[in-house]
Amino acid sequence: MFKLRSIVAFSLLITIIFITPACSNNEPTSRFDKAQQESTQPDAVAVAEDAVKGGELNRYFPKNEGNYQVIYTQEKRGFAQAKLKQDGQELALMSISDVANNPTAAKKFKDSKETIKTYPVVNQGSKATAVLLRDRYQVKIVSRDDSFDESLRKQWLEKFDLDTLSQL
Incomplete structure (x- = not known):
């Protein structure tokens, strides 16, 4: 009985680990996450080159x-x-x-x-x-x-x- 419970628990854990990331949407959840996502894009420019000091x-x-x-x-x-x-x-x-x-x-x-x-x-x-x-x-x-x-x-x-x- 103990062995069966361990196998079921282990199987459930593996399922959760592999399915959870697949179901998540990579949308930012806060304005800080959104800013981080936008600023790390390859074409993101923090400050324009011709911006005045x-x-x-x-x-x-x-x-x-x-x-x-x-x-x-x-x-x-x-x-x-x-x-x-x-x-x-x-x-x-x-x-x-x-x-x-x-x-x-x-x-x-x-x-x-x-x-x-x-x-x-x-x-x-x-x-x-x-x-x-x-x-x-x-x-x-x-x-x-x-x-x-x-x-x-x-x-x-x-x-x-x-x-x-x-x-x-």
Whole structure:
């Protein structure tokens, strides 16, 4: 009897080991799995070769103004980011992205009916507003404080040196 149980258990174990992988779908189960899968494809490009150095993008950000401070927090090829603070409180996160790294990012601007200095503008949810320059540079502000609303985001987008940035 013991021998029969061992054989059945062993057979069941072997069946599970060989059938389970065959039944699994290789679809990513989380956004992290999806990102891993996409970034390991042979044609995946992490950063476009002609993307601007992040440090070069800093000069297009607004300057400190009154009790507002622009604090640069991240620079990498094709991207720069800064926090906007007022009296030490973080109001917004501002960024410039070279969409050569992500050409599909420009698609969301195609149906835009609003502009800032002739450049198309879109709201991304209730906390973010972005402008696209020459189908190449996305300038974006994300509110970190509820008082920093869409109207203020647009005012601060106008403070970027958009025209010079668009000429890069």
